[in-house]
Amino acid sequence: MTLPDPILSYLKEKHQISVKNVKAVSGGSINQAARVTANGQELFLKWNETAPKDMFDKEVKGLELLREAETGLVIPEVIAYNPEEDDTPGFLLMEYIEPYRGDGEASRSFGKQLARLHSHTGTFFGLDHDNYIGRLPQSNKSHSSWTSFFIHERIEPQLEQAFLKGTLQRSLLANWSRLAGRLEDIFPDSKPSLLHGDLWGGNYFFNNKHQAVLIDPAVYYGHPEMELSFTKMFGGFSNDFYDSYAFESPLDAGFSDRVEIYNLYPLLVHVNLFGGHYASQAISILNRY
Ligand code: ADP
Numbered sequence: 001m002t003l004p005d006p007i008l009s010y011l012k013e014k015h016q017i018s019v020k021n022v023k024a025v026s027g028g029s030i031n032q033a034a035r036v037t038a039n040g041q042e043l044f045l046k047w048n049e050t051a052p053k054d055m056f057d058k059e060v061k062g063l064e065l066l067r068e069a070e071t072g073l074v075i076p077e078v079i080a081y082n083p084e085e086d087d088t089p090g091f092l093l094m095e096y097i098e099p100y101r102g103d104g105e106a107s108r109s110f111g112k113q114l115a116r117l118h119s120h121t122g123t124f125f126g127l128d129h130d131n132y133i134g135r136l137p138q139s140n141k142s143h144s145s146w147t148s149f150f151i152h153e154r155i156e157p158q159l160e161q162a163f164l165k166g167t168l169q170r171s172l173l174a175n176w177s178r179l180a181g182r183l184e185d186i187f188p189d190s191k192p193s194l195l196h197g198d199l200w201g202g203n204y205f206f207n208n209k210h211q212a213v214l215i216d217p218a219v220y221y222g223h224p225e226m227e228l229s230f231t232k233m234f235g236g237f238s239n240d241f242y243d244s245y246a247f248e249s250p251l252d253a254g255f256s257d258r259v260e261i262y263n264l265y266p267l268l269v270h271v272n273l274f275g276g277h278y279a280s281q282a283i284s285i286l287n288r289y
Pocket residue numbers: 025026027028029030031032033044046076094095096097098099202203205215216
């Protein structure tokens with residue numbers, strides 16, 4: 001695998017970093033990625049020649065917010081990335097962390113630490129800047145109500161995109177309006193909690209000390225149930241993880257009935273990123289309301 005020359009030149013000129021031993025890393029859904037050796041260190045490089053220029057800048061900001069929360073979760077150290085105004089293709093160079101299998105104890109620590117992350121609360125639902133989920137823009141305008149944030153910043157922008165692309169029919173709006181009108185009664189109250197924002201199974205792994213490592217965030221202050229639902233999108237995490245989370249931060253009754261409502265968001269994001277069969281899942285959820 002070869003890296004784009006402008007990235008190699010940028011790293012050499014601006015950071016005196018010479019990259020060697022490039023090995024492709026798979027598993028990402030949006031960017032190209034490689035494990036590299038540079039100045040005697042093992043590093044992880046991801047890049048994208050077509051994505052919006054500020055995508056990695058926002059990823060770095062998200063990683064910083066997660067790190068500042070001091071939960072015990074491991075956040076890879078950022079070594080270099082290029083600013084938005086630079087012409088080089090967007091890239092992010094960070095510490096390489098070798099993935100290991102986690103055991104039950106590792107999952108229990110992860111659950112507890114995620115609950116700790118969620119105990120960091122803000123004044124509003126949202127964030128002081130917009131960011132990305134995958135390569136789709138994610139709007140984080142402030143709302144004092146979770147329901148209003150969920151409707152206006154999460155579901156409606158994605159629905160609108162799907163209507164414009166024709167992957168979903170505008171007639172679904174009637175179902176969505178019915179559901180939207182009931183959400184205030186369906187969602188339990190919560191403070192705005194710091195969320196990773198894109199926590200599915202591909203965005204964490206364990207290191208050789210059995211600590212959970214978080215990558216690829218789409219951070220904002222939201223409802224903790226939104227994050228827990230997201231973890232259940234593709235098969236879910238282990239029972240140890242959920243038990244330990246709930247021990248640290250008990251769940252409101254009826255959470256499992258709400259999961260598919262929260263997951264309309266990642267589902268619609270998938271409709272807009274990948275189309276196809278995700279559309280029928282979104283339609284069937286909306287048809288139930
Ligand atoms: P994408 O933005 O394309 O989804 P990711 O950030 O999820 O890419 O990274 C792709 C894969 O690379 C991940 O699934 C993970 O296995 C691996 N990875 C990500 N960051 C690191 C890292 N710092 N060290 C080692 N492996 C990593």
